[in-house]
Amino acid sequence: MDNTDKExxxxxxxxxxxxxDKILDQSVERRGFLKGLLGTVGGAAAASxxxxxxxxxxxxxxxxxxxxxxxxxxxxxTAEDKEKVFARIETETKRKYGVDVKVRDPQALDGVxxxxxxxxxxxxxxxxxxxxxxxxxxxxxxxxxxxxKVIEMDIGTLNxxxxxxxxxxxxxxxxxxxxxxxxxxxCDNPPCAKVCPVEATWKEKDGIVVIxxxxxxxxxxxxxxxxxxxxRFNFSAPKVPKEEVNPDQGYLxxxxxxxxxxxxxxxxxxRTREGKNPACMEAxxxxxxxxxxxxxxxxxxxMILKTKRVFVLKEELNTIPSFFYYFD
Amino acid sequence: xxxxxxxxxxxxxxxxxxxxxxxxxxxxxxxxxIRPLVKEAECxxxxxxxxxxxxxxxxxxxxxxxxxxxxxxxxxxxPGQVTKLRLLTGEPISYPQSPIxxxxxxxxxxxxxDHGIHGKKMGSWTKSGEPLxxxxxxxxxxxxxxxxxxxxxxxxPQLGIKKEESYGQH
Numbered sequence: 001m002d003n004t005d006k007e008x009x010x011x012x013x014x015x016x017x018x019x020x021d022k023i024l025d026q027s028v029e030r031r032g033f034l035k036g037l038l039g040t041v042g043g044a045a046a047a048s049x050x051x052x053x054x055x056x057x058x059x060x061x062x063x064x065x066x067x068x069x070x071x072x073x074x075x076x077x078t079a080e081d082k083e084k085v086f087a088r089i090e091t092e093t094k095r096k097y098g099v100d101v102k103v104r105d106p107q108a109l110d111g112v113x114x115x116x117x118x119x120x121x122x123x124x125x126x127x128x129x130x131x132x133x134x135x136x137x138x139x140x141x142x143x144x145x146x147x148x149k150v151i152e153m154d155i156g157t158l159n160x161x162x163x164x165x166x167x168x169x170x171x172x173x174x175x176x177x178x179x180x181x182x183x184x185x186x187c188d189n190p191p192c193a194k195v196c197p198v199e200a201t202w203k204e205k206d207g208i209v210v211i212x213x214x215x216x217x218x219x220x221x222x223x224x225x226x227x228x229x230x231x232r233f234n235f236s237a238p239k240v241p242k243e244e245v246n247p248d249q250g251y252l253x254x255x256x257x258x259x260x261x262x263x264x265x266x267x268x269x270x271r272t273r274e275g276k277n278p279a280c281m282e283a284x285x286x287x288x289x290x291x292x293x294x295x296x297x298x299x300x301x302x303m304i305l306k307t308k309r310v311f312v313l314k315e316e317l318n319t320i321p322s323f324f325y326y327f328d
Numbered sequence: 329x330x331x332x333x334x335x336x337x338x339x340x341x342x343x344x345x346x347x348x349x350x351x352x353x354x355x356x357x358x359x360x361x362i363r364p365l366v367k368e369a370e371c372x373x374x375x376x377x378x379x380x381x382x383x384x385x386x387x388x389x390x391x392x393x394x395x396x397x398x399x400x401x402x403x404x405x406x407p408g409q410v411t412k413l414r415l416l417t418g419e420p421i422s423y424p425q426s427p428i429x430x431x432x433x434x435x436x437x438x439x440x441x442d443h444g445i446h447g448k449k450m451g452s453w454t455k456s457g458e459p460l461x462x463x464x465x466x467x468x469x470x471x472x473x474x475x476x477x478x479x480x481x482x483x484x485p486q487l488g489i490k491k492e493e494s495y496g497q498h
Contacts, residue, residue, distance in 0.1 A: 121490045127479035128361075165482065171475035275454045285361050285476065287448035287465070299453075300444040307445070327442075 071200065074212045074251075085214070086251060093249075093256050095238065101247040103255050106273035108206035114267055115207070115294040115301045116180060116278075116323045117310065122288035125150055125172040125179030132283030133183075136268060137254040138246055140238030147232065147265040148280060149182045160313070183280070184209065184230040184265035185313070185321030192222035192231065201262075207322045208267050210252040218260040227314050228321075231264045267291070294322075363464050366423050368411045375410035394471050404429060404468065430462045 072081060086103040093101045130148045139145040151163035155178050163180065171322050173179060190209050200215035201222055223231040237259040249255040250270030257263050268278040272291070281289040283317075292299035304310065310326040406412040412420040416432050431438030440446035447459030447465065465473060 033454060122471075124476060125478055126476045130482075131479050147481055167478065169478035172478045179416070272453065274402065275452045275456070276449060277449075277453055277457070279487055281448070281453075282450065284448065285465070286473065287446065287460075289448075290445070292453045300449075303443050328445075 020203065024271055032203055055220065071214055072185045073215060074204070076198075082251070084240050089249075089255055090253070093245075096204075096237075097245050097256065098242050099245045099247060101245065101249050101255070103249045103251055104270065106249040106270055108204050108208070109273055111295055112293045113205075113295050114186070114272065114322060115292065115305075116186075116267065116306045117290040117301050118291065118323070118325050119288040119328060120178055120180060120325055121327045122286040123150075123156070123173075123178070123179045123284075124286050124288075125167070125169065125174075126285060127200060127278035128283045128285055129181060129289065133265070134280045136246055136247070136271075136279035138238070138240050138256055139232075139263075140236075140240065141244070142239045142259075143235060145232045145238065145263070147230070147263075149229075149254045150179050152177050153180055180325070182230065182313070183323070184226075184267075185319065185323040186265075186267060188320035188322065189318060190318075191225040191227065191319060195221040195225045197221065206269075206273070208268055208269050209264075210269070211262060211264065212252065213255070213257045213261045213263070216261040218262065220262060222262055227317050227319060231262050233262050234259050272287060362460065365461070365464065365469065368423070371410045394469055424461070426468070427462050430468075 013292075029179040071085060074082075077085070082105060086105070089103050090101055093099060127150055130146050130150060133139070133147050134141075134145075137147065139147065150167045151160060151165045152167040152174075153159075153163045155176055160182075161182070167174075167177075185206050187207050188203070188207065190201075190203055193203055193209060196202075197219060198215060198217055200217065201209060201211045203209050206297075217230055218233070220233055221232075223229075223233060234257050238257055240256070245256075246254060248270065250266075253266045253268065253270045268276070268280075272278055277288075281291050290300050290304055294301055294305075296302060304326060305324070308326040308328055310324045312321045312324050333489060346412070402414070404413055405418070406414040406420045409420065411423070413423060413426055414420050414430055415429060421428060427441065431441075437446050442460070443459070444459065447460050447462065449459045452459050462468075467474075
């Protein structure tokens with residue numbers, strides 16, 4: 001491919017970014033935006049295959065693909081559409097990371113609403129959860145992305161701003177300190193999902209707030225809206241060493257993210273919707289992490305809600321988190 | 329936000345990444361994770377099934393630091409039978425039943441454990457989760473939960489509490 005093609009692509013992406021700005025201002029649906037764009041470019045299907053060939057040859061390492069760009073919103077895709085998308089992602093992952101992965105899309109279970117409890121008297125600040133999460137969920141190692149931040153706090157205080165998330169420790173817990181891990185609270189009234197201009201993030205019926213990384217335009221409104229600072233942005237393409245890629249991947253959870261999208265904790269939905277523990281809980285050495293079905297009165301989380309004094313962070317904001325804390 | 333204005337933070341992060349990767353060490357193996365359970369066969373090398381100790385060299389220092397005033401080894405171990413524990417009533421129990429032993433003196437904790445509230449269940453959040461035994465987290469002879477080494481702090485300022493700020497306030 002010669003330079004004029006490259007230039008075309010550049011011009012094209014410039015145009016797209018201008019359109020995106022406009023769209024954001026007008027807060028129009030992204031699908032409408034796509035239709036508009038089709039009109040501008042003209043000759044939909046034929047052009048898109050030809051251009052697809054250009055894109056993959058000119059930009060072998062880019063995250064761009066025409067199929068992805070013209071993809072329907074995930075919620076309206078048919079099963080076959082989805083299979084095609086999964087296959088595309090598997091191929092892309094093979095190309096970029098050299099790993100054979102399987103992308104699935106486990107559905108929310110009937111009669112299940114997830115909740116997460118964290119026992120602050122037990123958490124010892126070892127950060128085992130942080131690294132288990134990073135591995136399970138293929139988070140970028142460099143620049144580093146972690147969904148869980150553990151805040152070291154003085155006993156007797158609950159001012160998150162005064163805490164230290166950069167503590168180091170040869171032997172934790174340290175005297176006079178306690179440790180408060182924060183990750184996505186999967187709010188029942190999620191401010192992040194409300195502000196998304198393209199509906200790339202939404203709440204599922206089991207309570208998990210998910211992100212479609214193919215749909216996210218990277219505007220980061222959701223990050224500004226989240227009072228728990230639970231969302232992370234991929235400023236560059238995530239870097240994960242080949243041998244550390246977890247090949248068991250969920251479309252809405254731990255599959256490889258492209259550059260320029262937002263990600264966050266999703267309660268390991270590719271594990272938990274199949275009955276497994278979330279990775280953070282499995283790794284916790286102290287038993288401070290409790291996860292389960294709040295609709296089952298005999299589940300551990302239900303028992304804890306009944307028998308312990310629990311609280312949520314920033315209750316006054318009415319976000320209604322599915323993630324609560326307690327001391328015993 | 330345009331795609332163009334995103335370029336600067338990208339450069340910054342890349343630079344940070346290069347600088348900090350020098351100090352990056354792989355997570356260390358952590359002390360204090362799940363303890364191995366007793367394998368009876370390991371005991372029978374030195375103890376015979378019916379008591380008598382057949383070799384002189386004993387254990388790591390096992391003077392029980394657990395309720396030292398009244399406790400001796402045979403408060404918990406069935407004298408003369410190395411493969412069995414005993415309850416305070418004298419009734420013998422097997423090693424995998426040890427939570428009953430602990431529950432005699434730690435009733436409330438044991439009740440929480442029965443409900444999955446103290447300790448943890450491995451594998452699954454459904455009923456099929458496998459509870460860890462008390463002794464997989466607490467050494468029965470020095471039961472205090474061990475201190476651990478914390479895995480490394482995040483390498484980059486993430487959104488949220490900034491490094492400078494949090495250090496400044498201490």
